[in-house]
Amino acid sequence: MKKTAFISAAAAAVMAFGATAASAATLDDVKARGELRCVVSTGLAGFAYTDSAGVYQGFDADFCRATAAAVLGDASKVKFVPATGKTRFTILNSGEGDVLWRNTTWTFVRDVDVKLTFVGVNYYDGQGFMVPKSLGVKSAKDLDGATVCIQTGTTTELNLADFFRTNKIKYEPVPIETNDESRTNYLAGRCDVYTTDASGLAATRSTFPNPKDHVILPEIISKEPLGPAVRQGDDAWGDTIRWVLNATLAAEELGITQANVAELAKGTNNPEINRMLGTEGDLGAMLGLQKDWVVKVISAVGNYSEIFERHIGPSTPIALERGLNALWTQGGLQYTPPFR
Amino acid sequence: MSEVAQHYPPGQHPDMPPPAGQRGVLLWLRTNLFSSWINTLMTIVAVYLLYKIVPPLLDWAVLDAVMNAANRDECRQLGSGACWAFINDRFSILVYGFYPAAERWRVDMSFILLCLALVPVLFDHVPFRKPGLIFSCVYPLIAGWLLLGGFGLQPVGTDEFGGMMLNTVVGVTGIAFSLPLGILLALGRQSHLPIVKSCSVCFIEFIRGVPLITLLFVASTMLNYFLPPGTTFDLLLRVLIMVTLFSSGYIAEVVRGGLQAIPKGQYEAADSMGLKYWQSMRLIVLPQALKISIPGIVNTFIGLFKDTTLVLIIGLLDVLGIGKSSLADAQWNGLSNEIYVSIALFFFIFCFGMSRYSIYLEKKLDKGYKR
Numbered sequence: 279m280k281k282t283a284f285i286s287a288a289a290a291a292v293m294a295f296g297a298t299a300a301s302a303a304t305l306d307d308v309k310a311r312g313e314l315r316c317v318v319s320t321g322l323a324g325f326a327y328t329d330s331a332g333v334y335q336g337f338d339a340d341f342c343r344a345t346a347a348a349v350l351g352d353a354s355k356v357k358f359v360p361a362t363g364k365t366r367f368t369i370l371n372s373g374e375g376d377v378l379w380r381n382t383t384w385t386f387v388r389d390v391d392v393k394l395t396f397v398g399v400n401y402y403d404g405q406g407f408m409v410p411k412s413l414g415v416k417s418a419k420d421l422d423g424a425t426v427c428i429q430t431g432t433t434t435e436l437n438l439a440d441f442f443r444t445n446k447i448k449y450e451p452v453p454i455e456t457n458d459e460s461r462t463n464y465l466a467g468r469c470d471v472y473t474t475d476a477s478g479l480a481a482t483r484s485t486f487p488n489p490k491d492h493v494i495l496p497e498i499i500s501k502e503p504l505g506p507a508v509r510q511g512d513d514a515w516g517d518t519i520r521w522v523l524n525a526t527l528a529a530e531e532l533g534i535t536q537a538n539v540a541e542l543a544k545g546t547n548n549p550e551i552n553r554m555l556g557t558e559g560d561l562g563a564m565l566g567l568q569k570d571w572v573v574k575v576i577s578a579v580g581n582y583s584e585i586f587e588r589h590i591g592p593s594t595p596i597a598l599e600r601g602l603n604a605l606w607t608q609g610g611l612q613y614t615p616p617f618r
Numbered sequence: 619m620s621e622v623a624q625h626y627p628p629g630q631h632p633d634m635p636p637p638a639g640q641r642g643v644l645l646w647l648r649t650n651l652f653s654s655w656i657n658t659l660m661t662i663v664a665v666y667l668l669y670k671i672v673p674p675l676l677d678w679a680v681l682d683a684v685m686n687a688a689n690r691d692e693c694r695q696l697g698s699g700a701c702w703a704f705i706n707d708r709f710s711i712l713v714y715g716f717y718p719a720a721e722r723w724r725v726d727m728s729f730i731l732l733c734l735a736l737v738p739v740l741f742d743h744v745p746f747r748k749p750g751l752i753f754s755c756v757y758p759l760i761a762g763w764l765l766l767g768g769f770g771l772q773p774v775g776t777d778e779f780g781g782m783m784l785n786t787v788v789g790v791t792g793i794a795f796s797l798p799l800g801i802l803l804a805l806g807r808q809s810h811l812p813i814v815k816s817c818s819v820c821f822i823e824f825i826r827g828v829p830l831i832t833l834l835f836v837a838s839t840m841l842n843y844f845l846p847p848g849t850t851f852d853l854l855l856r857v858l859i860m861v862t863l864f865s866s867g868y869i870a871e872v873v874r875g876g877l878q879a880i881p882k883g884q885y886e887a888a889d890s891m892g893l894k895y896w897q898s899m900r901l902i903v904l905p906q907a908l909k910i911s912i913p914g915i916v917n918t919f920i921g922l923f924k925d926t927t928l929v930l931i932i933g934l935l936d937v938l939g940i941g942k943s944s945l946a947d948a949q950w951n952g953l954s955n956e957i958y959v960s961i962a963l964f965f966f967i968f969c970f971g972m973s974r975y976s977i978y979l980e981k982k983l984d985k986g987y988k989r
Contacts, residue, residue: 289946320930320939327942328935330782332711335947357777358945359933366834369933372839391702485690486950502779519965595948 304376304508304515305349313355316342317375320360322457323481323597324590325381334358334513337589338379340579341400341506341523344364345377348522348571353578361431369390369612371509375584377519378507379477382431388507395513397520399505402602402611404498405437406476408483411491413470418497422447427460427469434474475502479598524614525572528554529581531605531614536580543573554617561617582612643692679959689949704953705960710945711962712937715780725783727765731757732790740975742982758794774872776854780935782964787854788936791966792861796922797915800869801861801908805899807870808877818870825867831928833860838932857929865922872914876907909983916976920969939962 290344308314318338320325326336334356343353359375363437366382369375371393382388383403384396409415409424417443428435429452442449451468454460460480464472472482476498482577483489506523529535532551534542543555558567563569579585588605590596604610626632630794635641639648651661682699685706693701705712713724735757738750765787767773808820825833837856845851880903888898908915930939941957944950 319946320935321943323948323951325946327946327948328940330707330711332714332716332940346793358765359940360935360939361933362931365839365933368835368839372842373684374839374933375841456942458942460708461952462954481948481951484948487694508856536692595951 298511298548305518308349308376312350313357313377314342314349315359315374316345317359317361317366317369317378317380318342320362320381322381322478322487324596326358326360326592335399335589337585340377340585340589341526342377343527344575344579344585345379345519345522347574347578348525348567349518351568351571351574352465353574370394370507373494374508376508376515381504382507383505384503384505385433392425393510394411394507395510395516396505396507397516398523399503399611401477401504402474403477403504405434405473405500405502405604406479406498407495408464408472408479408492408575409470409495412494415493415495418495418499419445419447421449421471423449424470425450425452426471426473427452427463428473429454429457429460432503433500436562438473441499459465470606475504477590477596477598481590481597484595484597490522493575514566520576521565524577524617525554526579526582526585527605527614528617529572529576529613530583531607534576534581536577536584538574542569550617558587585588628872637668644725649851651945652859674857690951690953693802693953696729700956700959701953704944704950704956707950708940708957711781712940713782714779715935715940716772717780717783718772718778721767721774724764724767724771724774729786731764734872753946758791774783776852779854782939784854784934784935784936785923785926785964786968788857788861788926788929790924791858792926793864793919796864796869799866799875801873801904803866803870804873805872817887822867825864828870830861830864830925831865833929834932836860853932856930857934865918868918868921869915872911872918873907875914876909876911877903879910905971909980912939912976912980912983916972920972923968923972929962939966 280474294311316339318334318336321327322338324335324336325338326334329335334456338360341493342358346356349352352417352610359369361369361375363382366378366380367388370378379400379403381403385397388394389396405420409421409422415421421442426438426449428438428451438449449471452463454463457474457478460469460472460474463469465486472479474482476494479494483492483494486492500508506519528550529539532548532554534551536553539555542551543557545557546552549558553561555571556562556571556573560569562571565571580588583600586600587593590598592599600608600610602611604612606613636645638644642846645803652658678699680699682697684693684697684699684703687693687696687701687703690701690704693703710719714725717725735750735754737744738747739754744750748945763769764770765774765779766776803818803822806814807822809815809818828859834857837860838853841851843857884902885898888902891898893901927938929936930942935943938961941961945952945954945957
């Protein structure tokens with residue numbers, strides 16, 4: 279975390295010099311290049327990984343495709359830039375990447391001090407704990423004296439310290455570099471507790487030889503709003519990303535799916551659908567995009583629910599419930615401002 | 619009772635075989651495994667450890683292993699050992715990265731040609747060595763053309779390089795270009811010309827004082843702050859330059875060690891023959907100095923080859939990066955042993971090969987110094 283902060287601070291200092299290589303109009307740059315450089319994780323189950331054909335797949339990868347579909351009209355024109363937790367912000371700030379769709383928690387420091395602009399939340403997560411059932415622990419507050427495997431350089435590490443301090447209990451941290459290492463260490467019994475974002479817990483547990491021997495404790499100790507980020511100072515590009523995300527949410531809300539979008543794009547009697555799909559008004563032009571940008575997005579990757587179900591939903595090995603990520607109409611937090 | 623001790627006159631005793639305990643297998647066992655109580659103890663411990671380790675390892679890697687399955691769960695049902703089906707499934711991207719499937723023959727081709735180009739460089743007594751060496755010199759151009767395309771081949775961007783192919787490209791380029799550069803730097807450091815000398819010293823000390831990761835990081839992200847906006851400068855090219863410069867700094871120091879080990883008399887002898895600087899270096903000093911430096915040079919090369927995995931930090935997916943991102947596939951998630959074992963095997967083959975070649979070379983050049 280410190281290293282990240284230092285590198286980012288150094289990057290920010292250079293930018294403040296005025297020697298910035300990243301010109302303000304990212305949208306024009308992307309269009310001129312004909313390719314979107316999208317920063318993703320080097321590997322996180324369900325969110326970004328390579329399939330056997332070497333193609334990036336996952337929840338975040340699909341939002342990259344959605345962005346390319348909106349901006350360039352072609353979902354395949356994405357160059358995925360894999361980044362580790364430590365390099366992601368520098369890659370974005372130096373202009374090597376155009377947008378960060380990389381399960382990155384929106385925090386005050388990152389938004390303000392690291393000079394990023396977070397433009398939305400595509401997944402509401404929170405940190406949880408998993409312990410072996412044999413330990414007989416029912417609540418995270420019973421974890422006094424436990425050894426905990428934590429990934430360094432993440433918000434997880436800081437949340438954990440906060441949680442144990444507030445509850446006045448002690449723990450022994452085992453610092454670990456990657457999720458895969460923590461999994462191995464936890465299974466080998468080198469730590470009693472495995473902690474990461476709840477989405478990661480479920481995904482990791484599904485890979486255990488005996489998933490039933492492990493319980494996920496009820497406490498969620500932090501807020502982890504994961505969302506896309508862009509460089510600070512390019513509001514127009516930030517708007518584009520924000521409304522790509524919003525379009526997938528609005529599409530779910532209005533019942534626009536990959537299957538029926540072509541049909542609906544011929545015109546309906548719902549004015550909001552018409553505005554979104556470009557048959558009424560000219561919202562696309564205001565963003566500097568084609569009239570049918572939402573049609574391109576939805577026909578490429580589908581609406582929010584379709585992306586969710588395809589990569590991390592109950593029918594996948596990750597098996598996550600919608601929970602907080604349900605639409606606001608269904609008791610969740612996903613809410614988009616109107617297309618008007 | 620016919621066994622009567624025979625008597626021979628002194629010096630006439632025929633050769634008799636040594637007693638049973640002093641020959642063959644028993645002798646070997648005795649001298650090599652049970653020569654003292656401490657060796658006996660270590661033999662017993664070693665046999666016990668082998669007994670503990672080898673059978674489970676064999677079970678895991680061979681007997682209970684699963685070669686074909688569609689995903690992890692199927693693997694687990696079919697066998698309790700290694701799930702090589704995962705490697706099977708990912709083999710082509712582990713090798714070729716994102717290189718377009720239809721064009722992969724070009725990677726194979728350049729690898730085969732690489733082997734051919736190496737033969738005349740590495741060995742003396744091969745047929746057609748002269749034309750072979752010319753081929754070796756133009757090989758980098760051929761390989762560049764094959765891998766990047768153009769001139770009749772479909773162009774492939776360097777961002778599509780990945781997997782073992784990326785490690786090999788970075789490693790081989792680094793090795794091929796850092797050796798001459800390193801020798802020049804070592805000579806520069808020994809030079810009597812103050813500017814040449816101070817430049818070489820500064821360069822070598824700078825390179826050795828900075829971790830490779832930092833250099834790669836500067837190459838990948840920080841460069842953009844200093845170059846004029848809009849400049850595009852291929853990422854792989856930056857990596858190749860950095861890796862070459864980095865290992866040339868180390869090679870320079872290894873070669874300098876060799877140069878300093880040459881007795882002063884050799885330099886003076888060369889001077890008294892009236893040889894010019896480059897002549898004396900080429901004919902007298904360097905052949906001896908390089909011979910002494912072989913282990914150090916190969917050591918640096920092996921280190922360089924393994925360091926190619928660091929490109930993961932700057933967003934290039936080498937074989938380790940591909941492995942990591944494949945592990946995140948929910949279909950196969952959690953099979954880290956299989957993937958890391960395979961990658962380790964890949965590196966072992968290359969590094970062990972280099973190390974064996976260095977031993978061969980040392981033996982071959984070890985003329986007149988045998989004790």
